[in-house]
Amino acid sequence: MLRTVQSLTGNKVHAADGDLGTVEEFYFDDHTWTIRYMVVNTGNWLSGRKVLISPVALGTPDWQSKRLPVNLTMDQIRHSPDIDTEQPVARHHEAELSQYYAWPMYWGSGFGIGGLYGMTPLPPIINERTMANHEASAHARQGDPHLRSTRNVAGYRIHATDGEVGHVQDYIVDDEGWTIRFLIVDTRNWLPGRKVLLSPHWITQVDWADSSVSVDLSQESVEKSPAFDASQPVSMVDEDTLYDYYGRPGPH
Numbered sequence: 001m002l003r004t005v006q007s008l009t010g011n012k013v014h015a016a017d018g019d020l021g022t023v024e025e026f027y028f029d030d031h032t033w034t035i036r037y038m039v040v041n042t043g044n045w046l047s048g049r050k051v052l053i054s055p056v057a058l059g060t061p062d063w064q065s066k067r068l069p070v071n072l073t074m075d076q077i078r079h080s081p082d083i084d085t086e087q088p089v090a091r092h093h094e095a096e097l098s099q100y101y102a103w104p105m106y107w108g109s110g111f112g113i114g115g116l117y118g119m120t121p122l123p124p125i126i127n128e129r130t131m132a133n134h135e136a137s138a139h140a141r142q143g144d145p146h147l148r149s150t151r152n153v154a155g156y157r158i159h160a161t162d163g164e165v166g167h168v169q170d171y172i173v174d175d176e177g178w179t180i181r182f183l184i185v186d187t188r189n190w191l192p193g194r195k196v197l198l199s200p201h202w203i204t205q206v207d208w209a210d211s212s213v214s215v216d217l218s219q220e221s222v223e224k225s226p227a228f229d230a231s232q233p234v235s236m237v238d239e240d241t242l243y244d245y246y247g248r249p250g251p252h
Contacts, residue, residue, distance in 0.1 A: 002181060002234045003063075005150050005171040011066040013040050013053065018074045020053075021045065025151040026173075027052070027089065028180055029106070033200040035178040036094075036106065036147065038068075039085050042077070050085040051077055054103050055178040072101070089147055148208075157212045158185050158198065160219045165190055168213065172197065172234055181239070181251070183213070184228060190219075195228040197242060199251075221246065 005026060013020040021042040026035050037052040059069035081096040083089060091107070098105045156168045166187035171180050182197040198215055205214040226242055228234075236252055243250040 001175055002172050003175050004184065004230075005173060008038075008173070011061075011068050013038075014067055014069045015072050015074050015077060016070075019045070020051075020070070020072075020074070020077055023068065024050065025149055027147050027149055029146050030148050030206065031146045033180040034106075035173060035180070037089075045074075046078065049082070051080060052083060052085065052089070052097060054097070054101070056103050057101065061175070076101070094147075155211065156206075158183075159212055159214045160217050160222055161215075163219050165219055165222045166196070169195065182234070184230075185222075187222075191223060195230065196222055196225050197228050197234070198222075199243075199248075202246070202248065217246065 009023055009025065011023045013023060021040045024039045024041045026039065027037045028035050035055055037054055040051050040053055042049050042051060053070055053072070057070040057072055059071055061068050081093065081100055083093045083097070094107075095105065097103065150171060154168050154170065158165050158167060166185040166189065168183050169186040170184040172182040172184060173179070174181050180200060182199055185196050185198055187194045187196060198217070202215045202217060203213055204216045206212075207214075225245055226238070240250050240252060
């Protein structure tokens with residue numbers, strides 16, 4: 001099912017033997033727009049320490065009570081690698097987590113388990129200019145150049161081919177594959193009170209230094225696109241309708 005990141009934030013995370021804390025945000029890989037980690041605030045249990053947990057560790061969520069079980073113990077979490085989530089997460093930190101928890105590594109030649117960490121088709125954002133930005137960013141931050149925070153990217157301006165159309169407000173996530181299927185774009189400064197969905201596959205460039213996202217769509221096409229109703233879940237029919245409207249190959 002498709003869910004917003006906002007609706008997932010604040011969900012309770014439960015280990016096999018106790019309560020771990022609450023979901024604070026997510027890190028996603030901008031190569032595939034796949035959620036790689038959820039950031040869990042442990043609250044008073046570990047003096048407010050924040051830990052990274054891969055979706056690989058998730059059991060069957062109880063969406064009604066907003067409970068996310070993980071196949072980890074409290075002791076495992078307590079002794080896990082202590083990573084400062086306020087700083088860029090370096091690849092060697094991810095390797096430490098993967099080794100400690102025996103999680104599959106999604107980069108390099110690893111293809112993951114059951115398709116969860118499989119390599120999905122790349123959106124067209126990875127071009128020469130974008131790769132140059134990645135390399136510069138990686139050198140400056142000494143972190144994984146493709147690992148991004150959902151909280152930090154919220155607010156990025158969206159540029160159509162002929163002007164700005166709004167900013168990233170939230171994300172629509174597939175809770176099975178944990179991929180970001182759509183960006184929720186708030187057009188309040190251009191079309192007051194209206195929100196629209198844009199697929200990462202329509203992105204041509206992300207300028208991380210300028211906090212902006214460019215899409216190969218015109219302002220007019222976005223203006224006339226189907227509006228997003230936050231009170232209703234996004235169905236397969238809604239997805240197909242949106243892709244048909246833009247004349248793009250559908251996801252189904």
